[in-house]
Amino acid sequence: MTDAYVDEGLRRDGHQELPLGPRARQTRATILKAAADAFGANGYASTTMADVATASGVSLGTVYQYFRDRADLISVLVRGRVAKRMNQAEVGWKTQDGVAGLERLLTNFVAAYAEVAPLAAVWEEVVHVEPALADLRRRLGRQLTDAVARELGRAAKAGAVRSNLDPDITARALTAMVDRFCFVTYVFDPPEAGPPAPSTAARELATLWADAIGLRN
Amino acid sequence: MTDAYVDEGLRRDGHQELPLGPRARQTRATILKAAADAFGANGYASTTMADVATASGVSLGTVYQYFRDRADLISVLVRGRVAKRMNQAEVGWKTQDGVAGLERLLTNFVAAYAEVAPLAAVWEEVVHVEPALADLRRRLGRQLTDAVARELGRAAKAGAVRSNLDPDITARALTAMVDRFCFVTYVFDPPEAGPPAPSTAARELATLWADAIGLRN
Numbered sequence A, B: 001m002t003d004a005y006v007d008e009g010l011r012r013d014g015h016q017e018l019p020l021g022p023r024a025r026q027t028r029a030t031i032l033k034a035a036a037d038a039f040g041a042n043g044y045a046s047t048t049m050a051d052v053a054t055a056s057g058v059s060l061g062t063v064y065q066y067f068r069d070r071a072d073l074i075s076v077l078v079r080g081r082v083a084k085r086m087n088q089a090e091v092g093w094k095t096q097d098g099v100a101g102l103e104r105l106l107t108n109f110v111a112a113y114a115e116v117a118p119l120a121a122v123w124e125e126v127v128h129v130e131p132a133l134a135d136l137r138r139r140l141g142r143q144l145t146d147a148v149a150r151e152l153g154r155a156a157k158a159g160a161v162r163s164n165l166d167p168d169i170t171a172r173a174l175t176a177m178v179d180r181f182c183f184v185t186y187v188f189d190p191p192e193a194g195p196p197a198p199s200t201a202a203r204e205l206a207t208l209w210a211d212a213i214g215l216r217n
Helices: A003-007 A022-042 A049-056 A060-066 A070-091 A095-115 A117-126 A131-158 A167-188 A198-213 B003-007 B022-042 B049-056 B060-066 B070-091 B095-115 B117-126 B131-157 B167-188 B198-213
Strands: A010-013 A016-019 B010-013 B016-019
Touching: A010 A060, A022 A049, A022 A060, A022 A070, A022 A117, A049 A060, A049 A070, A070 A117, A070 A131, A095 A117, A095 A131, A095 A167, A095 A198, A117 A167, A131 A167, A131 B167, A167 A198, A167 B131, A167 B167, A167 B198, A198 B167, A198 B198, B010 B060, B022 B049, B022 B060, B022 B070, B022 B117, B049 B060, B049 B070, B070 B117, B070 B131, B095 B117, B095 B131, B095 B167, B095 B198, B117 B167, B131 B167, B167 B198
Parallel strands: none
Antiparallel strands: A010 A016, B010 B016
């Protein structure tokens, strides 16, 4: 799959792959929106390309002009809606921004997660059925943990965090904490009284994260 | 499903449910072991009751005497092998045992997780396809986070941990950290050099957990 296909979209006509004009871009966006809603409402396994066509108000042939299959659809959705925001939120972590900076990043992350909760649930489901998407998830996860581990290693040397921490284990543990907290709290098993506001959750997560590594203000 | 069925096992003969003699207990254990291996090797979705029968060296009818369906099999496996150890490991958490006590608990937890890694992977998969098992998972998860939240609330009042922490969010976050770290590290995406020894991982996780809540030695 070419990057242009993922980021900008292409349309297939026979063996040709065509760039999108304004109208085709609109059609593609409509299909993506309908697919996100359908996957979110019924789960990945129970949603067919025909369901997506019906929900989009276009023909099945039209859906196939824009997307190879369901895996292609969910991959584009995840890259566009989940991965990009999550990476924006966390790869930019710098210990020098202190606890307040960390809280800002985590607030963005948690808010984005809560907003796309139905799609986040599909993202958890799909890695068990589509090996290519499991690979995508591993890649995105590694990108994130590697960035956090590098920053932790740098900060430990500079004395900005606890000097005896293991950057790799710590990076995996803290990113796992935030990611899984969000899944359990906003998707899988919200508290009876409703999930906490993202800003409340992010403040607590930022404090736990900062104290866990000995981050000074 | 009766609890006797889950814990001790029963055998169905026509409409009768019979308690197990020594030989039947052995047969049931053989089927469970073969099922754990088959689910672990091929995933839940790709493993049929007939596959389990073949792997156990018994007839399909015999498998159905002991287990209603695949969901029944995985439910018994999870309760027996995953849930029991995990709960032993963590529900018993007492802040008065200090960082060393926490490290002992987490070492047990991580070692048990690493040992049943293939089954842990199935446990992640199955909640997306079997609503009854998703409920079981929610119940077990709640049991754990509620116990941790109670202990945190108690310890915060007693001044044994940071006084301004939110027990519920913190309990969800820290149990999520340990659970997800184990899944990513021992199942989904182990480091290229191989996963860390459970004792190494547990020492780091215990330090992060303890520092996050301000637990004194």
